[in-house]
Amino acid sequence: MLHELTNTPVLGVSLGHVSLLRLDQTGGPAPGNKSFKLRHYFSEAKRLGITRLISFGGAWSNHLHALAATGYQLGVETVGIIRGELSEEKSAMLADVRRWGMRIVYVSRQEYRQRHDVAYQQQLKKRFAPCLLIPEGGASLAGAQGCMAVADIIRQRAPLAHHIVVPVGTGTTMAGLVAGLDERFEIDGISALKGAHDLAQRVQDLLSQLPCDNHAHWRILHDYHCGGFARADLSLRQFMLAFEAIHGIELDPVYTGKMLLAIHQLRVCGHWDEDAPVLAIHTGGLQGRRGYSWLS
Ligand SMILES: *Cc1c(COP(=O)(O)O)cnc(C)c1O
Numbered sequence: 001m002l003h004e005l006t007n008t009p010v011l012g013v014s015l016g017h018v019s020l021l022r023l024d025q026t027g028g029p030a031p032g033n034k035s036f037k038l039r040h041y042f043s044e045a046k047r048l049g050i051t052r053l054i055s056f057g058g059a060w061s062n063h064l065h066a067l068a069a070t071g072y073q074l075g076v077e078t079v080g081i082i083r084g085e086l087s088e089e090k091s092a093m094l095a096d097v098r099r100w101g102m103r104i105v106y107v108s109r110q111e112y113r114q115r116h117d118v119a120y121q122q123q124l125k126k127r128f129a130p131c132l133l134i135p136e137g138g139a140s141l142a143g144a145q146g147c148m149a150v151a152d153i154i155r156q157r158a159p160l161a162h163h164i165v166v167p168v169g170t171g172t173t174m175a176g177l178v179a180g181l182d183e184r185f186e187i188d189g190i191s192a193l194k195g196a197h198d199l200a201q202r203v204q205d206l207l208s209q210l211p212c213d214n215h216a217h218w219r220i221l222h223d224y225h226c227g228g229f230a231r232a233d234l235s236l237r238q239f240m241l242a243f244e245a246i247h248g249i250e251l252d253p254v255y256t257g258k259m260l261l262a263i264h265q266l267r268v269c270g271h272w273d274e275d276a277p278v279l280a281i282h283t284g285g286l287q288g289r290r291g292y293s294w295l296s
Contacts, residue, residue, distance in 0.1 A: 032284015151180020
């Protein structure tokens with residue numbers, strides 16, 4: 001599960017002393033961080049005798065992909081509220097979730113914007129009752145709590161890697177990691193979004209509700225979005241293709257590619273001591289590669 005990169009340079013810079021925690025190789029039918037964020041909802045549904053889970057996402061959502069795969073495996077019905085866009089309807093992701101029996105409900109962009117509204121959520125819960133509703137991306141306290149298990153893995157498998165880097169979308173995974181590790185650890189979160197400056201507050205809010213006495217040092221870096229969410233500029237494309245050719249490990253352009261590009265650039269500017277071990281969390285997302293023709 002832990003993979004240490006060789007020091008063969010990528011675009012002139014060695015990533016020696018960088019290890020990857022391959023969450024993309026864990027989680028069975030739902031590899032990556034999403035299965036950690038979802039585990040609470042499946043156990044809660046089981047506890048309550050509820051057999052239907054409902055959530056939100058776009059046509060390439062890793063979250064809905066993981067939800068549908070896990071639901072199929074465990075015999076739980078799933079419903080995906082999809083931000084409809086005709087041109088994307090045929091995404092390979094949607095074909096997968098359909099195969100796994102997820103009921104897909106397309107809604108307009110306007111309706112989709114209401115996904116965080118309590119009244120709208122109540123309406124959906126009623127329509128699909130009895131069901132549990134999971135916030136978009138699994139972004140919730142329960143999701144963060146599930147991700148504290150990733151911290152357990154780090155303490156067991158890589159106790160000496162005090163510099164940790166993780167990709168950030170909603171900040172839920174990062175919050176779980178920060179809460180699950182102590183002040184000897186320093187965590188850099190690489191935002192996949194452009195200018196999402198409320199992320200630190202979101203992580204802080206989750207942290208204040210998570211069970212922890214002390215936690216890791218943390219910060220979110222905003223300079224590695226490569227054009228914005230799900231965008232991939234030339235520098236990211238060049239880096240990912242070079243990285244994959246040399247290290248033989250697949251990345252996704254939305255999250256893990258940007259994280260490794262950030263590590264590459266931080267190495268160049270001496271962010272860490274030359275020989276300090278750095279642990280990068282490979283959070284998965286590889287199903288989404290199919291949406292990028294330059295990767296195939
Ligand atoms: C969803 C996702 C993330 C972001 O996780 P958050 O908890 O939303 O910050 C990172 N990497 C991958 C591959 C993901 O699918």
